[in-house]
Amino acid sequence: MNMGLSPAKDYRLSFTRGSIEAQIGNTPLLRIDIFDKELPSGVELFAKAEHLNPGGSVKDRAALSMILEGERTGRLKPGMTIVDATSGNTGIAYAMIGAARGYRVTVCLPANASISRKEILRAYGVEVIETDPLMGTDGAQQIARELFDSAPTKYFYPNQYYNDANWLAHYKGTAREIWEQTRGNVTHFVAGVGTSGTFVGVVRRLRELRPDLHALLMQPDLPLHGLEGVKHLASATHPGIYDPALADDNVEVTTENAHLTMRRLAREAGILVGPSSGANVFAAYQVGQTLNAPAQLVTILCDGGERYAREHIFG
Ligand SMILES: Cc1ncc(COP(=O)(O)O)c(C=O)c1O
Incomplete structure (x- = not known):
C-alpha cells in the first residue's frame, strides 16, 4: 500500500x-x-x-488534485509545462485546468487514441506527442518520462500512474x-x-x-x-x-x-x-x-x- x-x-x-x-x-x-x-x-x-x-470525464478530479499537490509542494511553478502520458481524458483535464491556471501542457498518447480526443486537446492549445500504438499507454509513459528527464526544471511530470494525489482525489x-x-x-x-x-x-x-x-x-x-x-x-x-x-x-x-x-x-x-x-x-x-x-x-x-x-x- x-x-x-x-x-x-x-x-x-x-x-x-x-x-x-x-x-x-x-x-x-x-x-x-x-x-x-x-x-x-x-x-x-x-x-x-x-x-x-467540466472537462467531460472522471479524470478532472485526479488532474486537479495532482496539479494542486504540485503547486503545494513547489514541484509546479509558474512558467512550467505539465507533461504526462494519458489515453486522452487526463490530458484533456490537464489542458482545461492548465489553461485556467496559466500552464502550458504537453501530452504523450498512443497514436491510435480517438481522433476526437486529439482534436479536443489541440483546441485547448495542447502539444500532442503521438507514441507507438503497439506500446499502448506504457510506451506513452516512457516518452513522457524521457521528456521530463531531459529538462526537469521546465516540466512538471505528475506521473498519474504513481501519484498518490490521483487516488486521494x-x-x-x-x-x-x-x-x-x-x-x-x-x-x-x-x-x-x-x-x-x-x-x-x-x-x-x-x-x-x-x-x-x-x-x-x-x-x-x-x-x-x-x-x-x-x-x-x-x-x-x-x-x-x-x-x-x-x-x-x-x-x-x-x-x-x-x-x-x-x-x-x-x-x-x-x-x-x-x-x-x-x-x-x-x-x-x-x-x-x-x-x-x-x-x-x-x-x-x-x-x-x-x-x-x-x-x-x-x-
Ligand atoms: C475513459 C476512461 N475510463 C476509465 C478510466 C480509468 O480511470 P482511473 O485512471 O481512475 O483508473 C480512464 C482513465 O484514464 C478513462 O479515460
Whole structure:
C-alpha cells in the first residue's frame, strides 16, 4: 500500500471562486433502471455521472488534485509545462485546468487514441506527442518520462500512474459523495482501472466507512479489447498506485457487451457515455444478477459518448 503522502489540505480552498476548476466534482448519482426487469427485486444499480465534470470525464478530479499537490509542494511553478502520458481524458483535464491556471501542457498518447480526443486537446492549445500504438499507454509513459528527464526544471511530470494525489482525489471526493448520495446504503462498488486512481481511492474510503463493502474489479475479457482508458491487468503493466488487495473479485466483460450497454444507455436512458462506462454498467448488472438480497451497486460513468462519435461504435 502506497500511503506515504499526507492528504493535501482541502483543494476547494486553493482556487478562485467562479473558476472552471471549482466546478469539478459533486456529480450526480444516477439510478440506472434499464436492467431492472432482469435483476432480483431490491437490487438497484447506480452510476456516478463523471462525464458531467467540466472537462467531460472522471479524470478532472485526479488532474486537479495532482496539479494542486504540485503547486503545494513547489514541484509546479509558474512558467512550467505539465507533461504526462494519458489515453486522452487526463490530458484533456490537464489542458482545461492548465489553461485556467496559466500552464502550458504537453501530452504523450498512443497514436491510435480517438481522433476526437486529439482534436479536443489541440483546441485547448495542447502539444500532442503521438507514441507507438503497439506500446499502448506504457510506451506513452516512457516518452513522457524521457521528456521530463531531459529538462526537469521546465516540466512538471505528475506521473498519474504513481501519484498518490490521483487516488486521494477519489478517496476524499468521489467516495464521500457516493456515501452521502446513497445515505450510506452502498453495498457494492464496481469499476475498471486505467491508472486505478478511481478504484483505489473509492474502495479505500468506502471500506473505512463500511468494512463489508464488496469491491469488484471490471476487467476486459481480452488483452486487445479496445475499451479506451481501461487496462486488462493480466497482460498490462500494473500502475504503481494499484493495490491488488482491494478487489474481492474480477468481473470480465466482453467488448461486445460493453458497446451494447453503451448503446442501450444512450437509447433507453438518454445517457450518452463511452465504452468504459458501458463496460462498468454491464459489470454491475452481471454482479447484480447473482445477488439474492437487496443491494445498491454503484459504478462510474467515466466519460461522455460525444468523444466517440466518430468511432462508429454507436451502430
Ligand atoms: C475513459 C476512461 N475510463 C476509465 C478510466 C480509468 O480511470 P482511473 O485512471 O481512475 O483508473 C480512464 C482513465 O484514464 C478513462 O479515460
